[in-house]
Amino acid sequence: MDEETIPPDHPRYWSLVIRERLVRGFRNGIVVPQGLIAHGRGEAFDYILGEETHPPAREATKAAAALLLVSQNPVISVNGNSAALAASELVKLSQISNAKLEVNLFHRSREREERILSRLREEGADNILGVGEDADAIIPDISSMRRKVSSRGIYRADTVLVAIEDGDRTESLVKMGKKVIAIDINPFSRTARYATVTIVDNIIRAIPNLVKECEELRHLSLEEIRCIAERFDNEANLCNMVAIILRRLEKIAQQGF
Amino acid sequence: MDEETIPPDHPRYWSLVIRERLVRGFRNGIVVPQGLIAHGRGEAFDYILGEETHPPAREATKAAAALLLVSQNPVISVNGNSAALAASELVKLSQISNAKLEVNLFHRSREREERILSRLREEGADNILGVGEDADAIIPDISSMRRKVSSRGIYRADTVLVAIEDGDRTESLVKMGKKVIAIDINPFSRTARYATVTIVDNIIRAIPNLVKECEELRHLSLEEIRCIAERFDNEANLCNMVAIILRRLEKIAQQGF
DSSP: OOGGGSOTTOTTHHHHHHHHHHHHHHHTTSSOHHHHHHHHHHHHHHHHTTTSOOHHHHHHHHHHHHHHHHOSSEEEEEOHHHHHHHHHHHHHHHHHHTOEEEEOOSSOOHHHHHHHHHHHHHTTOOOEESSGGGOOEEOTTOOSGGGEEOTTTGGGOSEEEEESOOHHHHHHHHHTTOEEEEEOSOTTSHHHHHSSEEEOSOHHHHHHHHHHHHHHHTTSOHHHHHHHHHTOOHHHHHHHHHHHHHHHHHHHHHHHO | OOGGGSOTTOTTHHHHHHHHHHHHHHHTTSSOHHHHHHHHHHHHHHHHTTSSOOHHHHHHHHHHHHHHHHOSSEEEEEOHHHHHHHHHHHHHHHHHHTOEEEEOOSSOOHHHHHHHHHHHHHTTOOOEESSGGGOOEEOTTOOSGGGEEOTTTGGGOSEEEEESOOHHHHHHHHHTTOEEEEEOSOTTSHHHHHSSEEEOSOHHHHHHHHHHHHHHHTTSOHHHHHHHHHTOOHHHHHHHHHHHHHHHHHHHHHHHO
């Protein structure tokens, strides 16, 4: 079934459209089967969130945009799922925030790296790190292929944006003294807890929102932007998101019965 | 990693076995990429449930077994994921409950139908409906390919067991006057709410449990079995499962922060 053949009257139309986008990425060799299963886990949490961006996520998105703008060497880490779902918006975010794009994969193969590189180039990106020999440095304490990073990119970055991530790498990046912005729809995950700023939202909404926030923040002084980044409290924000999830589940349960 | 090489004492043994079974089904053309995503959704809910069968699910399983046994024309609807995950147990359930097996797919193709047919035959099933020309009837008000059913099977059934389903069809089947047994790990879903008996559990645990319940119930009189089926309250049961989920999430949140 193609995006065009999904019955428009299906109650979960939009979710199915996103799913088809991911399946297309899978057929193009950008997404691995494990990425499809991981996406499904995300879908479940998005379903619980009502497939919308909640106020704490908006606040975290603003803080994340501010953090990107005040960083010296911000890097956006791109994997198969994020390239399949939001390539165009990731390139826009990179351009507006002066953050580099770096390909970083759990299931790494040269072919997949190249396909993701091409996908990002199609959207107008020019300098993409982490592909092939460029992944010349190692993040300590990670056993997966995610440890391979570019010495010009994630290795020396002061801030790294990660999406749809495993908890190990976020912890290691923070241990290396970096700030980590995580887009993770599961507020209970280790990634969500370890990150400096966690945006509990679907990447498909979070990346465009980040672009918008960057556009708006650029009208402020550097000092004002820094203030927004620094006064953000990730633990409190996650608590608020968990409270929203519990309230939503209670409400769904009450309305339904 | 093959199913046989997963150490049985691994803390996430079942979850790994299930994933390997699904990936094998995917490689054999039984499971579609969309099925891997759907499985991920299920994984998230099973994670929240602690990957175990809770008391309300056991109660629902018993009621479902009773309903199958007292039905005149029960039919078990089989899709790609359920065939990949529980083919052998579905055939056993069909045999012990005298329910017909019918292939019914959202992403329908003759090749997939035939592969699922072969998979069920391998496990000893002989009369499998819904394949090719046999899907000669239409359930009203469904726009997806799931509307195509056998006039000898789902179309004239008094009870239909569905697993890993979309809500539309469950609602339509109930509107047609049928009783629906749903195996759905998400108690908030439309399928869960519309069904006559909803088993909020992973299919990999639910189908063997249904077989066991059928074996035990057969020692009772038909009147006693009917009584078990009739006194089941699906709404109350779903409320109990929702309460369990909320308590579990509160606990996960407290432990983490």
